[in-house]
Amino acid sequence: MKKFPFCMLFSLIFIIVGCGDSSSGIAPENMYVAPYIHSIAIPCKAETKDGNATYQWYESTDGSTSSGVAVQGATDMIFTTPVYNRKGIYYYYCTATVEGKTAISNVSSVAYTALPTLYLNTPDGVEITSNEDWMDDATISVVGAHDENWDFDNLKTSIKGKGTASWERPKKNYTLRLQKNSEIMGMPEEKRWILLANYRDKSFMRNETAFYLSETFKMSWTPHGEFVDLVLNGEYKGLYWFGETVKVDENRVNLYEPLDIFNDDDKSYLLETEEDSADPLYFQSGIRKTPYIVKNENWMLDNDGNITSGGKGRLERLNAKINVLEKLLYPDFTEGMETAACSAPNEGYSTMLDTDSWIKFWLVNEIMDNKKLETPEDCFFTFNIQNIFKAGPVWDFETASLYQRSSCTQQNTLYYDALFKSPAFTARTKELWDTYYSRTDIETFIESTRDAISTAARYDLMLWGSKSNDPSGINRKDFDAYVDFLKETLNKKISVVNKFIENL
Secondary structure, X not given: OOOOOOXXXXXXXXXXXXXXXXXXXXXXXXXXXXXOOOEEEEEEEEEOOOOOOEEEEEEEOOOOOOOEEEOOOOOOOEEEOOOOOOOEEEEEEEEEEEOOEXXXXXXXXXXXXXXXXXXXXXXXXXXXXXXXXXXXXXXXXEEOOOOHHHOEEEEEEEEEEEOOOHHXXXXXXXXXXXXXXXXXXXXXXXEEEEEEOOOOOOOOOHHHHHHXXXXXXXXXXXXXXXXXXXXXXXXXXXXXXXXXXXXXXXXXXXXXXOOOOOOOOOOOEEEEEOOOXXXXXXXXXOOOXXXXXXXXXXXXXXXXXXXXXXXXXXXXXXXXHHHXXXXXXXXXXXXXXXXXXXXXXXXXXXHOEOHHHHHHHHHHHHHOOOHHHHOOOOEEEEEOOOOOEEEOOOOOOOOOOOOOOOXXXXXXXXXXXXXXXXXXXXXXXHHHHHHHHHHOOHHHXXXXXXXXXXXXXXHHHHHHHHHOOOOOOOOOOOHHHHHHHHHHHHHHHHHHHHHHHHOO
């Protein structure tokens, strides 16, 4: 494997003009990251009309040019930082002197976070401006991964923005489509990957905590990823989560996918709850009016993105099957009636619904206090060829765990208003909770993650922190304050869930 250069080169420019006059170029602070066992080379260029400049580099303790200490021997135009062995944020600046006149450069910061650094480069450094159109011929590299065998250089990829409302925010989410299936940082090979900004989550942990709970409860598949420092076209962009996106694949959401089917044949489906009636694979269920979109569109759409006759038939049959399930869940429903007012479900629902997955899905969403389940929005489900409806995988918890609740709030969402009236469902909920309650160690998980990302989080907040408000409306002091609140909120909510289940 091609090794990444030992030193990475960045530009720091200021100008000294005239024989006897000097001035310094003022620019925003340059922010860089130093990968594991790599140095950063920072050039300082003084342009003069006459004479040669002499240089001296300084390290600053507070990021100002008033507290600098000269770095012994650092008198060249290029300063090579040490190879850091202690996480932290380091500050440097340079002076250049011509004929007794001295100019001071802007300050550069270098963070050593001990996280992998992901370098993403577009052709000629072109800006990524679309969340719909792919930009081809980009490359990604990973340096300083936890396992040195995970480092790689210039893997070809296409890239586009991700999200609708989130795409309007300063710190962007991105989707990558590699040229070929690749294993990245120990995760199974695939083409599709995602870079999550977690812009509205200043703990940076809400999604990762939901994934931790999903793994603890042994859901069928949980997205995996790694925190990374992102450098886009040479510019530091912050702390990101790089990982697997929800997609039908044998290494991800593993559903039966036929090689060929006839118009009257059905398939397995990955569904997302999303209100987008313009999507050709959108439909609403009959009783709950739940908005679903089929996400694995093979055997559904033609090359122009229009639904085929076979796809239309499959969509209608899928809708009809979900309507059968809803009639079992709400046996005495009549038009205009609130589903919560219906009698207990016909226990025959269990032949169509995977009870364990729905319990685990509720547990994750309830503990995380994920309000998106109430809409529902950005929730994933599968309906397989055996007509079994499963909940999950879990996804998108950036705005979860905002408040400290004294009661459960998700038991009346989606189909849970019926399921919690089912004796079989409540009994199984108790059984599963008895199994997993003692295994749920939020304290250890949160503190371990805090330790892993603390420097990267502080560096990210230097870049983005003052530009975003927490969705709760409460902006806390710093990264540690957000993490402390998340930990306290989750521990309290687990106690609430435990009491709720005890009283079922």
